[in-house]
Amino acid sequence: MVTIRPATPDDSQGLVELRTALQRHDEASNPRIWRNTEEGNRNLEADVDKMLSDEDGLVLVVEDGGDLVGFAYGRVVSRRDYLPETVGFINLIYVREGHRRKGTGIRLVRELCSFFRARDVDEVNLNHIKGNTEGESFWTKLGFEVVRVTANTPLEALEKRLAELQ
Ligand SMILES: CC(C)(COP(=O)(O)OP(=O)(O)OC[C@H]1O[C@@H](n2cnc3c(N)ncnc32)[C@H](O)[C@@H]1OP(=O)(O)O)[C@@H](O)C(=O)NCCC(=O)NCCS
Numbered sequence: 001m002v003t004i005r006p007a008t009p010d011d012s013q014g015l016v017e018l019r020t021a022l023q024r025h026d027e028a029s030n031p032r033i034w035r036n037t038e039e040g041n042r043n044l045e046a047d048v049d050k051m052l053s054d055e056d057g058l059v060l061v062v063e064d065g066g067d068l069v070g071f072a073y074g075r076v077v078s079r080r081d082y083l084p085e086t087v088g089f090i091n092l093i094y095v096r097e098g099h100r101r102k103g104t105g106i107r108l109v110r111e112l113c114s115f116f117r118a119r120d121v122d123e124v125n126l127n128h129i130k131g132n133t134e135g136e137s138f139w140t141k142l143g144f145e146v147v148r149v150t151a152n153t154p155l156e157a158l159e160k161r162l163a164e165l166q
Contacts, residue, residue, distance in 0.1 A: 002099075004107055007052060007059040007071065014061070014068035015048045022094040029132035032152060058115045062095065062104055070095035070104055074112040076119045084122035088112070091126070105138055 007015060020041070026033055036044075051059055051073055062070035072093040078086045090112060095104045116124060126144065128135040153161075 002062060002064045002069075002102070002104060004060055004062050004104075004111055007061045009049075009052060011059075011061050011068060012045065012048050012052065015051075015059070015071055016044050018068060018071050018094050018096075019044055019048065019092065021096065022092060025094070026129045026132065029129045029135075033129055056119075057091075058112065060108055060111050062099070062108065064099060069099045070108065072108040072112060074115060076116065076121055086119070086121050088116035088119070088121040088124045089126060090124060100134070106142075109142060 023036055027035060051057060054075060056077070057073060057075035060072045061068050070093075073091045075089050075091060076086065077089060090109070093105065093108055095108075113124070124144075126139065127150075128139060
């Protein structure tokens with residue numbers, strides 16, 4: 001049976017593995033995204049600990065027969081200088097291949113929504129990688145719309161382009 005529950009410190013190692021799998025998935029979706037260095041990989045465990053002790057965040061794990069097969073991490077940010085003042089971020093969400101298209105992603109978002117509702121969130125935000133087709137379809141189905149685009153180019157390529165324009 002598939003269950004969703006808040007993560008505990010005992011889930012740390014499983015969460016490191018799931019976060020690594022999500023990073024690999026993102027890299028496969030678009031080769032232009034930033035990649036983890038060796039140091040970044042070593043810091044993953046500390047990152048997971050930070051996520052687990054985030055008082056403004058909620059980490060959920062998906063368990064199937066004792067195995068962790070997915071997770072999600074959402075957090076609330078309040079500020080005075082922008083409207084809406086209280087926004088929820090879905091920072092990370094991942095369901096292992098073979099467990100997808102069974103409604104688990106939706107269940108995770110539902111749980112994060114309850115957490116956001118309890119914290120008076122007005123709006124839910126997230127980033128996704130261009131080229132991540134399942135992510136794009138998933139968020140579109142849930143009514144998310146693109147409002148900001150991140151673009152990149154190597155400095156050398158930009159210099160070349162600028163030189164051509166002279
Ligand atoms: C995105 C992700 C979390 C969705 O999880 P999931 O458990 O498969 O989601 P659900 O089963 O709840 O899907 C809900 C709906 O989203 C849409 N959807 C999900 N995956 C899709 C896909 N591969 N192609 C088209 N539509 C898709 C469908 O409308 C689906 O409803 P349906 O199955 O009734 O047609 C999962 O695919 C995943 O972990 N992908 C890799 C990591 C990732 O992309 N994370 C998001 C980064 S921002």
